[in-house]
């Protein structure tokens with residue numbers, strides 16, 4: 001018996017003229033995820049993508065990969081049968097027996113997109129229902145709240161039989177929303193922010209600011225691990241590691257202590273935009289947004305006044321998907337996406353290097369701009385960009 005995966009599209013199904021672009025991207029992303037697992041046939045018809053292995057492969061692993069592809073509303077593992085009703089019944093009995101044996105009630109749902117199939121949907125339901133009642137003495141029919149729903153889909157190529165339906169990762173296929181640069185620390189928030197924007201279709205690159213020797217190699221490894229955890233949901237992620245120590249020393253020496261936090265953030269944005277410009281000029285990406293894990297009021301650099309000062313050096317839109325979320329909500333998402341356990345390992349972040357005791361929570365933009373006149377900003381940015389290391393991180 002052949003087992004396949006039936007994938008139901010989410011929001012994509014609502015797209016108008018662009019729908020096929022979204023579908024093609026989704027299929028491309030699924031292929032990318034499965035490419036090391038074997039050979040598969042892909043079919044796309046009636047809002048369902050069918051993934052059929054053409055050789056022996058571990059369907060549990062295939063299922064796990066598919067569960068983390070954005071753009072999928074739900075999916076099912078299904079048995080494929082020839083379009084002959086006796087064969088369909090035999091496959092249904094065989095494929096679903098483990099599940100049906102432990103259920104008390106069931107119902108059958110049928111969909112017949114191939115209208116040439118001799119039985120109509122209500123007949124399929126009635127005859128399959130009777131067959132399963134005869135085969136499984138533990139079962140009775142309950143059309144309102146059954147323990148099991150036996151689904152039969154008669155499609156152009158074949159018939160498919162399944163019972164369980166799982167929620168997919170949702171969102172839109174990665175890449176449909178363009179390219180974005182995630183500012184990632186080793187904390188809890190930024191990986192969640194990256195996941196949320198990848199879910200809306202952004203293809204991510206990531207920047208991390210490290211300050212050796214004030215921050216350790218271990219802290220960098222931890223951030224790399226977080227990025228690799230995000231790769232379960234995305235593709236591989238291009239990673240930029242900025243050596244920020246020299247720049248921070250200059251800020252520490254030449255700027256008022258209570259403005260350091262906000263100046264550091266503004267310089268992070270400037271350096272990020274310089275790296276983005278360089279990446280875009282190479283022609284393989286077009287990064288048009290910055291993503292951060294800020295949440296309003298969480299710390300001094302995330303007040304409204306501080307955000308205004310940060311944004312004034314940003315020419316690109318800054319996406320802050322966590323802006324209205326409580327820490328507890330962010331933590332439960334971090335647990336769900338599998339980054340939390342890594343995020344809570346101890347580490348030093350460059351933001352905590354030289355942190356003032358009392359950072360200003362309502363910095364005035366003119367004060368900040370005046371303070372920055374003490375720095376040779378352009379030269380420092382150039383130096384930091386030059387020292388940036390670039391590599392790919394995979395799952």
Ligand code: ATP
Pocket residue numbers: 182183184185186187188189190191207208209210291292293294298299301302349350351
């Ligand atoms: P996180 O949990 O993501 O570290 P946080 O609560 O510690 O966030 P901040 O330290 O103020 O908050 O950082 C706010 C945002 O700035 C982070 O979510 C991240 O997007 C970015 N950021 C902070 N530190 C770094 C860093 N070392 N490298 C890259 N981005 C950073």
Ligand code: MG
Pocket residue numbers: 185186187349351
């Ligand atoms: Mg942090």
